[in-house]
Amino acid sequence: MTQIGIIAGSLRKNAYSKKVANELANLLPFQLNPIFIDIGQLPLYNADLDADNLVPAWETFRHQLDDVAGLIIVTPEYNRGTTAALKNAFDVGSKRHNHWKYKTALVVSSSPEATGGFGANQQVRQALVTLNVTPVQRPEVYLGNISHLFNGQDLITDPAAITLLQTAINAFVKLQARFEIESVESSPLIRYEPGHFYIDGQDGNLLAEIIFHNQQNKRIVITNTRVNERIRSQGIANQLTLRVIRFAQIHELTIIPDCTYAQYFVKKHPEYQQLFTE
Ligand SMILES: Cc1cc2nc3c(=O)[nH]c(=O)nc-3n(C[C@H](O)[C@H](O)[C@H](O)COP(=O)(O)O)c2cc1C
Structure with a gap:
């Protein structure tokens, strides 16, 4: 599986940029595995x-x-x-030798102001030139009025914002595929809406879905997993379940498996058992 580093430029606990980073990690296809990289513990660079x-x-x-x-x-x-923390991370990673080079990147900026952090976004892109990192050019993602985008569970619910982030992730996947792994691009696109991962056919009909609901005490319950017979035997239900597992890991939730497939999955994958509850 290909590992993708997720870096948020803010150090504060409730940072919007961390919440946006969580949303983007959640939207990655299963074959790209998000690794959250903390830059807060890096001392200022001193040669x-x-x-x-x-x-x-x-x-x-x-x-x-x-x-x-x-x-x-x-x-x-x-x-x-951009922030001093992110600039410092660029400097630290570029020394002894350049540890950034030959990677792809998706750059997203966010701000409570309408301008969506345009200046910061451009500054990051400028640094990526010399670091020899290839960013997605378009869509450019400047998330303005960020404080209005999240609900009480720190999730983005605005469909237009989710669509923009998914479009950006799709462009990132395409770029990544050009760099190395065509298999990611050729597998069916799993889409996300709060409480729901799903696959649409070309005719717009639903081909597969997994549904989960929020419960109290940081729990979610999987109530339904189904896959149309046209795309069975490709491990789709497995992939949908793994997406919910990653959602739970990102948001530190436990999962109640309340459908036959999810219960079968728990038995088959003891490695995820600690994430599941009765
Ligand atoms: C030192 C400082 C400078 C800031 N300058 C800007 C700015 O130039 N443009 C802007 O849109 N917001 C600016 N802000 C507001 C930040 O966008 C806001 O605090 C935001 O929530 C920080 O991101 P985070 O939520 O990811 O920590 C500034 C905040 C701080 C602390």
Whole structure:
């Protein structure tokens, strides 16, 4: 499976950029596995310390970069540019040798202002030139008025915003496929709406879906998993369930398997057992 690094440019706990990063990770196809990379623990770059290999956090971060093929970078805007934390991460990762190079990227900016962090987005793209990272050119994603986009569970519910993020992810998948893995692009596109992952046929008819509902105490319940016979025997139900599992992991939820397939899945995959509850 291809690993994709997810980097949010803000350090604060309730950062909108972290919530947007979660949404983007949730929209990735199953074959691209999100790895959340924390840049908050990186000391400011200082070449003197680097010469003597004195900062273990820098080495850990560089190894994390080495392990991913592509990046999703979500930046807030600070004074019309990106954050010091993200700029520092660019600098740290570019030294000893350039650990960013030859990767793909999706750059997304967000802001409570209408301008959606345009200045920060452009500054990140500028740094990616010299870091030799290839970003998705279009769609450009500047998420304005970000404070209005999330519901009480930190999920984006606005269909237009989800569509924009899915379009951006699709462009990222296409770019990633050109770089290495055509199999991702050729498998059916799983779409997302809150409480629902699904696949539409070319005629617009629903071909497969998994439905889950929020419960109290950070639990979700899977109530239905179904796959049309036209696309059976391709592991689709498995992929849909894995998408719900990733959703639960991202949002730190447990899952009640309340349909036959989900119960079968739990028995077959003891490695995920701690995520499931009665
Ligand atoms: C130092 C600082 C500078 C800021 N400058 C801008 C700015 O230039 N443009 C903008 O849209 N918002 C600006 N803001 C507001 C941020 O967009 C807002 O605090 C946002 O929530 C930060 O992103 P986060 O939620 O991901 O932490 C600034 C905030 C801080 C703390």
